[in-house]
Amino acid sequence: SKFSKEEIEYTIIRLEEAGFIIATIDWVNARPFYVSVGSLTWKGHEFLDNVRDSKVWSETKEVASKVGSVSLSMLATIASSVITKSLGIN
Structure with a gap:
């Protein structure tokens, strides 16, 4: 509603x-x-898996908030970057 x-x-x-x-x-x-x-889809599952962790989701939102508004595809990219960074993969 x-x-x-x-x-x-x-x-x-x-x-x-x-x-x-x-x-x-x-x-x-x-x-x-x-x-x-x-x-x-696979892409949908991948996005949800990437943001499932509350720390990853919080950091993803923090990065996205610097721009104001971002697309879902951009949120997916940011979340992947947050995970990559936390794993020490460059």
């Missing part, structure tokens, strides 16, 4: 376009008529 149907549909469509989820989207008159999420 916090988000409108349109906001949820928009987010699902964008996540599917970015390759984070597998979704079924049926369009009528250039508007989404039916939207259903099937599952996460």
Whole structure:
């Protein structure tokens, strides 16, 4: 109830376009008529695995906040960088 149907549909469509989820989207008159999420993709699982640790997620948000707003793909890149840095891999 916090988000409108349109906001949820928009987010699902964008996540599917970015390759984070597998979704079924049926369009009528250039508007989404039916939207259903099937599952996460490998990329979606990888992102969630990367930010699962609260320390990694906190540092990821801290880095992202310096810019103001970033895309989900950029958050994924930042999270990977945070993990790489913590492992001492350059």
